[in-house]
Amino acid sequence: MxxxxxxxxxxxxxxxxxxxxxxxxxxxxxxxxxxxxxxxxxxxxxxxxxxxxxxxxxxxxxxxxxxxxxxxxxxxxxxxxxxxxxxxxxxxxxxxxxxxPDLVTFSTLINCFCQMGKVGFGFAVVGNIFKSGFEADIVIFTTLLKGLFKKNGVKDAIKLFNKITEIGYSCTDVTYGTMIDGLCKTGNVDQAIKLLQNMESGNRKPDLVTYSAIIDGLCKDNQIPKAQKLFREIIEKGVAPNVFTYSCIIRGVCSLGMWKDAESYFNKMVNSKISPDIVTFSIMIDALCKDGRTEKAQTLLELMSTRGVSPNVVTYSSLIDGLCTSSQWEEATKLFSEMIDRGISPNVYTFNILIDAMCKEGMVKKAHELLDLMIERSVEPDTITYNALMDGYCLHNRMEEAAKMFHSMVVRGCEPSVISYTILIDGYCKAKKLDEAMQIFEDMRSKGLAPNVITYNSLIDGLCKVRRVATAQELFKKMQAQGPIPDVYTYNSLLDGLFTNGSYEEAMLLFEKMENGGLEADIITYSTVIDNMCKSNNVDEAKKLFDSLPSKNLKCDTMIFTIMISGLLTKGLLQESEDLFARMLDKGPTPNELTYNTMFRGLLQNKKLDKAEQLRNEMVKRDFSLDAKSTSIIVDLHASDGPDSKLTGTFDKIESKRQREGIVTAVELDV
Known part of the structure; x- marks a missing residue:
């Protein structure tokens, strides 16, 4: 049982x-x-x-x-x-x-933390790896290095790299590549080169990706000759550059305006059977446009299509910019339309190029139509867009439209910048509407925006031109106390204002402070001072200052020579003025119409009629006309000397022109 x-x-x-x-x-x-x-x-x-x-x-x-x-x-x-x-x-x-989890799972988790910029959590996972009985490998440390560079933790990345090599981890080519790429992208290209040299001395063969990273880094660091040298070296080592390497070196030489070098690299690339991509073509088109060779850039655009490379918004924008710069408006607008027809949407940068160029050429109405098109195509205008349009209106003294544009900008939620306010202030100043300019200035400050030196210069210059010099001086003092630091343009405006206002001593004191304060005066400063010295009968002092200019490394222009000649003539120093005029003819600068008229009047006033007639003949050869002052003196001399005057021929020509054009002479006005 x-x-x-x-x-x-x-x-x-x-x-x-x-x-x-x-x-x-x-x-x-x-x-x-x-x-x-x-x-x-x-x-x-x-x-x-x-x-x-x-x-x-x-x-x-x-x-x-x-x-x-x-x-x-x-x-x-x-x-x-x-x-x-x-x-x-x-x-x-x-x-x-x-x-x-296994080691690969942990590695994936670390990668996620690093990609999210949470490298600290990545290091915490490394602790868990060791607790789980695993040992972190070089792949994990390479991932952490990438994470540190992504977060701009360059010092920590270098420290980690040194630590893992010190412990005895065998770094792979990927680890070296990560370090070199990270160092280059963070502007530490010299350290990247040292690491490259360590690789090569350790019998490692860096790959094209590593070399390309360094060439790119050198180019971005403006070390173009070094980049070119490395480019040649890798070819000698048998490492063939690819489209990325060529694009890097072409972009680098273009950044220094080395257009011929760019073209040479491009041709080598094509001859090496390496097909340029959209990046390469765009760089080359931009380079050709900046070199003024828009026709060749357009040919390159056509070549893109034959090679099956479709242009993008960057390509078109570069070419449109080049055409606008060379005033080829018809071609630029045609290309803009072609771009839209091909289904490539212009971005805010493309619109801004056309709007800014049109405004500068006085085509503000067309520019405004483009703004409407932008909004219609859901491309939001930015500060640059509105600034360009405001500047366009201000240039033509259309301040009401400029103010409306400023208002539209605010209404659409586009925050005006310091430049926006400065454009409007400068426009009002040039229109001699200083109260409005001062109001905008105060509004700007109430919004917490700090006026820059250009803002102050616009106001000071505008105030001086309407003889509100005291207000201009108050602003100048505010600049000195609070900043920004006044520049040469600030002093030039204030000097001109003080001189015009009859404050000669005060102006000369300001000029002395400027020189002693270490700010280098420019040729406009000296022209203003010398002119007013001459007008105040300080011609000898003016001549001394004029003669000192070469020692100040300043190149005297035609205007300052003309001012000095006029000053010498005012004091009756005819020979000195003739010597200065002869010096201009011999060594430059070239006398202009004003210089000739100044010298001509001096000769007439000193009764040097033969020389005056010779100078007049020279003026005719140069296609220079007599100005109103010169004409008036001839008429007066003819009236006093009679028909036997040596300048009768000149007078007859003037009289003939007067009858044709209805000119009223000083004699007829009895002045």
Whole structure:
């Protein structure tokens, strides 16, 4: 009986065991198939985030749990979709279910933290790696280095790199590449070059990516000759540059205006059977435009199409800018229309190029129409757009429209800048509406914007021109006390205002303070001072100052020579003025129409009629006309000397012109 019972129990256990093994086998088969499916979906490259989440939810609920490999693959795929917070959430869910990560899972988590700029959390994960019995590998440390550079933690990256090499980790080419790329992008190109040299001395062969990173870094650091040298060296080493390397070096030489070098590299690239991409073409088109060769740039645009490279908004914007700079308005607007027809939407930069250029050429109405088109196409105008239009209106003294544009700017939520206020202030000053200018100045300060030196200069110059010199001096004192520091233009405006206002002594005192204060006066400063010295009968002092200018490394222009000649003539120093005029003819600067008229009047007033007639003949050869003052003196001399005057021929020509054009002479006005 007992034996029978044991036999039956044994049979039942056997049946149960067989059933259990069969069920377990089915579960394992299901899991295996699921893992294979997940693996295939992850490798497919078209796994979406929602599907990935669904697969993860199914996996985490399975019992027994799938292998850690499945979870790692899923997390890796989601990381590639840049869904970094989702990966972190899933990792926490795995931990709560007791699913233990492997080294690759930890590595994926660190990458997510680094991509999110949370490198500190990445280092905390390294601590967990060691606690879990793993050892962080060079891949993990390379990821951390990338994270540190991404966060601009250059010092920490260098420190970490030194530490891992000191411990004995064998850095891979990827690690070196990461360091070199990071150092170059953060402006530490010299340190990157040292690291490159360490690589080469350690029998490592840097790849093209590493070399290209350094060439790019050198170009961005304006070390163009070094970049060119390295470019030649890598070719000698048998490393063939690619389209990125060529684009870097072309952009570099273009930044220094080395247009011929850029063209040479471009031709080498094409001859090497390397197809230029959109970046290369855009750089070259921009370079040709900046060199004024818009026709060749347009040819290059056509070449792009034949090579199957579609121009983008940057390409078109560069060419439109070049055409506007060379005043080819018809071509620029035609290209703008072509761009839209090809389905390439102009951005705010493109619109700004055209608007600014049109405003500078006085085509404000067309520029305003472009603003309307911008808004119609949902391209939001920025401060530069409004500033260009305000400046356009101000240039033509259309202050009402400029003020309306300023108001529109504020209404549309575009915050006016210091430049915006300065444009309006300068416009009102030039229109001699100083009360309005002062009001805008106060509004600007009430908004917390600090006026710059150009703002103050506009106001001081405007105030001086309407003889409100006292107010200008108050602003000048405010600048000296609070900033910005007055520049040479500030002093020039104030000097001119003081002289015009009859405050000669005060102006000369300001000029002395300027010289003693270490601010270098320019030729306009000296022209103003010398002119007013001469007008105040201080011609000898003026001549001394004039003669000292070469020692101040200042090149005297035609205007200051003319002022000095006029001053000498006023004092009756005809010979000295003739000597100065002869010096201009011999060594420059070239006398202009005003200089000739000044000298001509001096000769007439000193009764040197032969010389005056000779000078008049020279003026005719140069196509220079007599001005009103010269004409008046001739008329007066003819009236006093009679028809036998040596200048009768000149007088007859003047009289003939007077009758043709209805000129009223000083004699007829009895002045």
């Amino acid at each position: 007992k034996k029978k019972m044991i036999s039956e129990l044994h049979n039942k256990v056997g049946t149960f065991t067989s059933s259990f093994h069969s069920h377990h086998s089915k579960i394992q088969s299901t899991i295996t198939h699921f893992e294979q499916f997940v693996r295939d979906r992850c490798k497919s490259g078209n796994l979406g985030i929602e599907e990935a989440k669904g697969l993860f939810d199914n996996a985490i609920q399975m019992r027994p749990s799938p292998s850690i490999l499945l979870f790692t693959q899923l997390l890796g795929a989601i990381c590639k979709l840049r869904q970094y917070p989702t990966v972190i959430t899933m990792f926490k869910a795995m931990e709560s279910k007791g699913i233990k």
